[in-house]
């Protein structure tokens with residue numbers, strides 16, 4: 470069976486004929502960014518002081534651990550997010566999984582956890598994606614979001630590293646994280662991360678996410694799509710949106726906050742910098758004040774879940790500034806190139822994709 474579709478602001482922006490024969494029987498047009506149970510998940514355990522070995526696929530389902538587990542009590546946990554894409558001719562591609570493996574190791578070191586080797590991580594992610602391949606959406610309908618979680622699952626009442634760790638990998642078919650372009654509110658009361666290198670803003674600690682809820686819930690109630698956080702040292706420079714990095718464009722130059730310990734070193738962020746440099750843009754990683762952002766030609770966000778999305782407006786205190794959006798923007802050009810590489814529509818000259826089917 471073939472599906473003929475003209476796609477808007479999805480993970481593919483062109484007309485395509487796609488094979489849906491090998492996909493799960495679900496209404497792919499109704500896909501969102503919410504839990505969909507798949508068939509299998511991957512589990513690998515390790516005692517404190519040991520190394521990870523011998524993980525396996527198990528049927529997707531509930532997990533069990535002690536109420537004393539350090540992930541539950543003290544937030545000893547980090548996660549990753551990466552995606553598998555179906556190509557037009559039915560191949561399945563993973564995007565830069567070794568980058569997630571390396572970032573997980575940095576986060577694990579910070580939270581005193583053992584981590585899987587890059588090889589173990591990539592093998593486990595591949596096995597999870599292959600076992601769930603019927604859940605990789607047809608080209609243009611979304612992607613399979615893969616969520617590796619590394620957590621302290623042993624019992625400890627003491628505020629101390631867990632005696633046992635679990636790498637759990639589950640996955641979920643998803644489409645765009647945000648619906649349409651973003652109207653952001655600059656948050657002046659709450660901060661996402663402590664400035665400088667002493668905090669955990671630069672790793673994907675599970676504890677970095679619930680603290681944004683107060684700001685995002687209030688902003689969404691006021692009609693905003695998300696929140697842009699400022700640095701906690703001066704409250705003057707932009708840092709990050711709740712679940713994605715931010716870029717500003719002025720003329721031929723593109724700037725994004727430097728990864729100074731408080732900013733997540735996003736893999737989409739890094740890929741977009743490389744693509745923009747290749748296209749001849751000047752890219753700078755440096756501090757960006759709110760005022761500089763409000764004076765930009767264009768603002769956009771990047772992330773695995775978000776991909777690349779234009780910002781249509783930013784509201785700071787009483788000032789609302791609108792920005793260019795639509796197919797002619799640089800962000801949409803960058804998005805098209807990135808998604809083209811991820812879905813095998815554009816030649817991958819950098820070896821970013823891994824075929825797994």
Ligand code: COI
Nearest residue numbers: 549550712772773774775
């Ligand atoms: C990702 O883009 O993978 C993220 O981690 C964002 C997520 C919190 C929705």
